[in-house]
Amino acid sequence: MKKQNLFPTVQNVKSKYNLLFTLVSIFFFLFTGCKKKNDTQPPNNNELNATVIISPGNTININATGSKARMGCFPWGGGTFVAGTGEAHAAVYISYVFSNSSTFACITAPGTYDFSCEYRKNIADPNTPVFSNIGTNRGSITFTVVNDHHMEGYFNAVSWCNSFGCAFRIDSVIIAGTFKGDF
Numbered sequence: 001m002k003k004q005n006l007f008p009t010v011q012n013v014k015s016k017y018n019l020l021f022t023l024v025s026i027f028f029f030l031f032t033g034c035k036k037k038n039d040t041q042p043p044n045n046n047e048l049n050a051t052v053i054i055s056p057g058n059t060i061n062i063n064a065t066g067s068k069a070r071m072g073c074f075p076w077g078g079g080t081f082v083a084g085t086g087e088a089h090a091a092v093y094i095s096y097v098f099s100n101s102s103t104f105a106c107i108t109a110p111g112t113y114d115f116s117c118e119y120r121k122n123i124a125d126p127n128t129p130v131f132s133n134i135g136t137n138r139g140s141i142t143f144t145v146v147n148d149h150h151m152e153g154y155f156n157a158v159s160w161c162n163s164f165g166c167a168f169r170i171d172s173v174i175i176a177g178t179f180k181g182d183f
Helices: 010-033
Strands: 047-055 058-065 069-073 080-085 091-096 098-100 103-105 111-113 116-120 130-132 140-146 150-161 172-182
Touching (some): 047 069, 047 080, 080 150, 116 172
Antiparallel strands (some): 047 058, 069 080, 091 116
16 A cells, blocks of 8 residues: 655645646736726827017917816816916916806807906016906907817907016007817
8 A cells, every 4th residue: 555645745835836826827917917908098189379479579489288288168167268388488378257147157169259368478487477468459269169078269369467577557468379179
C-alpha cells in the first residue's frame, strides 16, 4: 500500500498558487482590462473672436477657444451669456437677460437682441478699467443658431469707461465679434 503524504511539498503548493494567480489575472484582464473607459469629456471646440478698437490704429484681438470661450444659459435661469478671455488676459463678457414677469429666460430662438457687453483689458489685474455698454446705443447681439446645446452668432457694441483708471463715461471702445460653441 502506498503511503499518502498529508503534508504537500513546497513545490506542489507553489505550482498551485502560480496556476491560481495566472487564472485570476486572466479573468481580471478579460473583465476589466478590455473594457473601454469613457471618462474623458468631449473636446471643447467653443470659439469667441472679438476685435476691440481702443482708438484709431490701436486694436486688441481676443481669440478665445476651448475652455477660454464659454457660453450658455446661466444655471439659475438668469439669462444667456457668452464670454471669452484671450491669451493676454483681455476679456469680453456678454449677457442677455430677458425679464418675463418674475422669471429670467434664456434665448431660445435666432434673432437680434439688446445685450450687456463688458470689456476688460486684463482680468488678472483688479485695477484694470471696466468698459460697458450702458445707456443708449447699446449695440446688439445676433444669434444665427440657437438650440438646446449649441449657439452661434455675432455682436457689436460701443462700451464706455465705467470705472476708475480712465475718463469716466468719456473714454470708449468699439467691440465687434463672433462666437460659436456648445454648452
